[in-house]
Amino acid sequence: MVVVVGGGATGLGVAWDLVQQGVPVTVVEQGDLGQGTSGRFHGLLHSGARYAVEDPGTARDCWTENQILRRIAPGAVEATGGYFVATAGDAEEYEERWLLGCQTAGIPVRPVPVAEARQRVPALGGGVRRVYGVPDGVLEGFSLLLGLAKGIVAQGGAVWPRTRLTRVASRAGSVSGVELDGAGGRRTLACSAVVNAAGPWAGEVSTRFEDPIALRLASGTMLVFAHRQVPLVINRLAPPGDGDILVPHRHVSIFGTTDVPVAHAGALGATVSEVQRLMELGGELYPGIEQWRVLRAFAGIRPLFDGGISAEGWVSREFAVIDHGRRGGMAGAFSVVGGKWTTYRKMAQETANAVMGYLGIRRTADTATLRVPLDPGPGSADSDATPLICECERVSAAALARQNGSLSERRVATWFGMGPCQGTFCGDRAAQSRARVVGVEAAEQELAAFRAERAKGMVAVRWGRNAQQEALQQAIRWQTLGEREERP
Amino acid sequence: MTPPVLVIGRGPAGMLAASLFCLAGVAVDLVADGAGTLPLWSGAWHFRSYDGARLLDDPWQWWADAEGHPYAAWSSQQWREGWQTLSQVWRLAGIPTHPLPSRNWWTVSAAGTPDRAFLVPAWQYAVPAAEPVCLVGFEGLADSLADVQAVRYSRRCNLRAEVLALPSPPGWDGTWSTVRWASYLESEPGGAWLLEELTRRLAGVSDELPLLFPQVMGIRRVADILGAITRSTGRRAYEVPAPPPALGGIRIQEQWTRWLLRNGARFRSGHVDGITEDGVTWHHTQSLNGAAVVNATGGVLGGGLAIRRDGSLWETVAARRLGGSSALGQDGRVVTAGRQLPGCDPDRHGDGGAVNLASAVEAVRGTLQRLGWQPARSAGEGGVGIVESH
CATH class of the missing domain: 3.50.50.60 (FAD/NAD(P)-binding domain)
Structure with missing residues (x-):
């Protein structure tokens, strides 16, 4: 048995890979699947072009994995393509290095006449000097995560959300089991290896291996705008920096990001100053951005491995698989840190290789050719004879009832509550029908958690039409829907 | 001028x-x-x-x-x-409204929780003191959750709240909005269907309880519909608010x-x-x-x-x-x-x-x-x- 800690892309990817080799796995996730960094990204499926100059290895990996993901998870990828846009202020010298970098990494780049680009993307301002097309895409992260989890369970593995790792037991210096605390109470589980794929929490988890690793955590803020403001991914053709990616994600657009060092993984939440900075940066490329309606802001934590501690156990420069046994910690304990969503499969594969090497198991299956079992996905037509719960995303009562878990988990699986009303009406409806299953009080708690999660994204973007919308939502919730704590 | x-x-x-x-x-x-x-x-x-x-x-x-x-x-x-x-x-x-009260009226919110209000339209449930009630729900209406409302009401008020569930009418489908429901109920077949279903199912509800319906009881003819229910069942009949679009405000x-x-x-x-x-x-x-x-x-x-x-x-x-x-x-x-x-x-x-x-x-x-x-x-x-x- 291998226990994987972390229900994000990396952890589920590792478990998916191991379960294909016949290794029994259990994934434990402290919150809901994808609640950490994997659920808080811009949705960009990198072509690799963004890293062509600064990080050629990542650029190559991204392009390879981009092509693999289109094959193994076509339902989770929207092949929009992407533009790299250089403005009059961006250096021409960088453009040449970038073209060379893309060529070296094998990323196909096509020059696009500025007039054509402006016609396709009217949101672009007047200062555009040069445009190139690249095979960027949009990745439906949650669909892929849920597909991996479903696949793991279908192959006999286990996925336990809301379960924390409290202790790793060892015998003669080797991992022998774990102690867990979760929804089902405390329990112990015998295992021969533990994989720490806890993202920003990996530093904390590694302390249980008697070999702590140091991470540098950085928070990246993103803004969600209503509507698809652009038909494809737009990158700035300049050294990677803040506010240079705009991704059309279903019927919203995500603009990011920033990079602010933070002390701990719990520091989630977009700040007003980062949002203001994004708006100013956005204005350089999209003059109309002030008129776009902001829906919410969110922040994800990037966990970067601090390689200065020890270079031992490094498998690649872009992400690291750490074999704690070889560094003087517990044998059978592994950590995987760093990397990108786009390259999660490769990280998972190399982590699985290290674990299988330790267990003496030979690789028999290749995840690069295995289709991930995806659900039809959110928004797929549902002709149930049940009323609609969420009109914005057209989620029916039956579609919601088919999912498992709390309201927040159902939101992720069906996209209810993600539209323009941000769950104002449907949050309440969903909670009411949930009350039939779990009881009124538990449903009210779930609704409160759902509301808190939605509200968090509004705090830093409380201006203009969004402020108006928030006031309206509050009035509807408190006055009309009777969502109050008061007792007679 | x-x-x-x-x-x-x-x-x-x-x-x-x-x-x-x-x-x-x-x-x-x-x-x-x-x-x-x-x-x-x-x-x-x-x-x-x-x-x-x-x-x-x-x-x-x-x-x-x-x-x-x-x-x-x-x-x-x-x-x-x-x-x-x-x-x-x-x-x-x-x-039409309930008379101006000397104390806040007791009302019931869309969630089924007790609420207080002052000037209340006549179609909406408002009483001087909280009392046992019967909440009526329509199966095919997403915002009609009488069973959940009843649990909340009885917990918060410490009073009995019974539930009467009505099935979906003929011709109903999942896309029916509040307004569609209201226009059905004030149509002739809708009114007949409602009275027939109520008569058939009321036997299980205690005698004296007022019937509280979700706010879909017609657009222009709400008074007629609620009046017909009272005449045919002998019980007081009112609406409680439902999520927007709110028919009360539209009327x-x-x-x-x-x-x-x-x-x-x-x-x-x-x-x-x-x-x-x-x-x-x-x-x-x-x-x-x-x-x-x-x-x-x-x-x-x-x-x-x-x-x-x-x-x-x-x-x-x-x-x-x-x-x-x-x-x-x-x-x-x-x-x-x-x-x-x-x-x-x-x-x-x-x-x-x-x-x-x-x-x-x-x-x-x-x-x-x-x-x-x-x-x-x-x-x-x-x-x-x-x-x-x-």
């Missing part, structure tokens, strides 16, 4: 202010760029419903003791006249608009973007003459106040920055009315109705005074008054 008074906004405050101008014999234009908030609201006015975390029984006493509220200085007499004025306006407009909007039109008010649609010496500008450049302007755009919610990206608060029509508490006062020709005035938090306090009422009455009175106009019909002690036409 004297230009009309311009009332900007088509929510409860704007409609009330316009009605008061009409009754004072003053020509009024209602200018708005949207439908207003009425369709979001079930129709009950709150005087003061909450005291901190508790439901409040006696709003009169709360206001008598009030400090620090923009309308703390209003006397009981002013409030009484204000509420009477409003209920008379509604009576004239053909919007009120229809009746009130019709009455205002009959009384000479003009409805003009367009976005007001500035205040001038002679009125307002709208549609960017055109001007609209007005003897005075009442800004009833509902604060941040209605778009009358805007929060800019730097956090500053602006009055959108007058394009002026607010220091914090100036919106209540008069500035030249513009008077402000609405539920979200500075110093008010109607969602937390349950006094949005009182703020709407008091600010509309003051806006109209202040405007008439400034213009030196005497109300053509009658003015009582409280300012704008109405002589009932018996």
Whole structure:
């Protein structure tokens, strides 16, 4: 048995890979699947072009994995393509290095006449000097995560959300089991290896291996705008920096990001100053951005491995698989840190290789050719004879009832509550029908958690039409829907 | 010819202010760029419903003791006249209400929790004291959750709440909206279906309990439908609010608009973007003459106040920055009315109705005074008054 800690892309990817080799796995996730960094990204499926100059290895990996993901998870990828846009202020010298970098990494780049680009993307301002097309895409992260989890369970593995790792037991210096605390109470589980794929929490988890690793955590803020403001991914053709990616994600657009060092993984939440900075940066490329309606802001934590501690156990420069046994910690304990969503499969594969090497198991299956079992996905037509719960995303009562878990988990699986009303009406409806299953009080708690999660994204973007919308939502919730704590 | 008074906004405050101008014999234009908030609201006015975390029984006493509220200085007499004025306006407009109470009515919210309210449309459940109830639900209506409402009601009130579940009618499908339900129930086959189902299933419900339906009991014929239920079952029948689109507000909007039109008010649609010496500008450049302007755009919610990206608060029509508490006062020709005035938090306090009422009455009175106009019909002690036409 291998226990994987972390229900994000990396952890589920590792478990998916191991379960294909016949290794029994259990994934434990402290919150809901994808609640950490994997659920808080811009949705960009990198072509690799963004890293062509600064990080050629990542650029190559991204392009390879981009092509693999289109094959193994076509339902989770929207092949929009992407533009790299250089403005009059961006250096021409960088453009040449970038073209060379893309060529070296094998990323196909096509020059696009500025007039054509402006016609396709009217949101672009007047200062555009040069445009190139690249095979960027949009990745439906949650669909892929849920597909991996479903696949793991279908192959006999286990996925336990809301379960924390409290202790790793060892015998003669080797991992022998774990102690867990979760929804089902405390329990112990015998295992021969533990994989720490806890993202920003990996530093904390590694302390249980008697070999702590140091991470540098950085928070990246993103803004969600209503509507698809652009038909494809737009990158700035300049050294990677803040506010240079705009991704059309279903019927919203995500603009990011920033990079602010933070002390701990719990520091989630977009700040007003980062949002203001994004708006100013956005204005350089999209003059109309002030008129776009902001829906919410969110922040994800990037966990970067601090390689200065020890270079031992490094498998690649872009992400690291750490074999704690070889560094003087517990044998059978592994950590995987760093990397990108786009390259999660490769990280998972190399982590699985290290674990299988330790267990003496030979690789028999290749995840690069295995289709991930995806659900039809959110928004797929549902002709149930049940009323609609969420009109914005057209989620029916039956579609919601088919999912498992709390309201927040159902939101992720069906996209209810993600539209323009941000769950104002449907949050309440969903909670009411949930009350039939779990009881009124538990449903009210779930609704409160759902509301808190939605509200968090509004705090830093409380201006203009969004402020108006928030006031309206509050009035509807408190006055009309009777969502109050008061007792007679 | 004297230009009309311009009332900007088509929510409860704007409609009330316009009605008061009409009754004072003053020509009024209602200018708005949207439908207003009425369709979001079930129709009950709150005087003061909450005291901190508790439901409040006696709003009169709360206001008598009030400090620090923009309308703390209003006397009981002013409030009484204000509420009477409003209920008379509604009576004239053909919007029936429960009588004005001496204590807050007990009502039931869309969630099934007990609530308190002051001026309540006659179709909505309102009683002097909480009592056991029977909540009726329609299977195919997403917002009709009688079973859950009943659990909440009985827990919070410690009173019995029974449930009567009705199936989906013939021809129903999952796309039926609230309005579709309402128009079915007020159709002839819908009415017959409802009475038949009720008769068939009522046997299991205790005798004396009032029947509380979700707010889908017809659009124009709600009184007929509820009356028919009472005649055929011998029980009191009411609605409780449901999520928007709120039929209560839609009914009120229809009746009130019709009455205002009959009384000479003009409805003009367009976005007001500035205040001038002679009125307002709208549609960017055109001007609209007005003897005075009442800004009833509902604060941040209605778009009358805007929060800019730097956090500053602006009055959108007058394009002026607010220091914090100036919106209540008069500035030249513009008077402000609405539920979200500075110093008010109607969602937390349950006094949005009182703020709407008091600010509309003051806006109209202040405007008439400034213009030196005497109300053509009658003015009582409280300012704008109405002589009932018996």
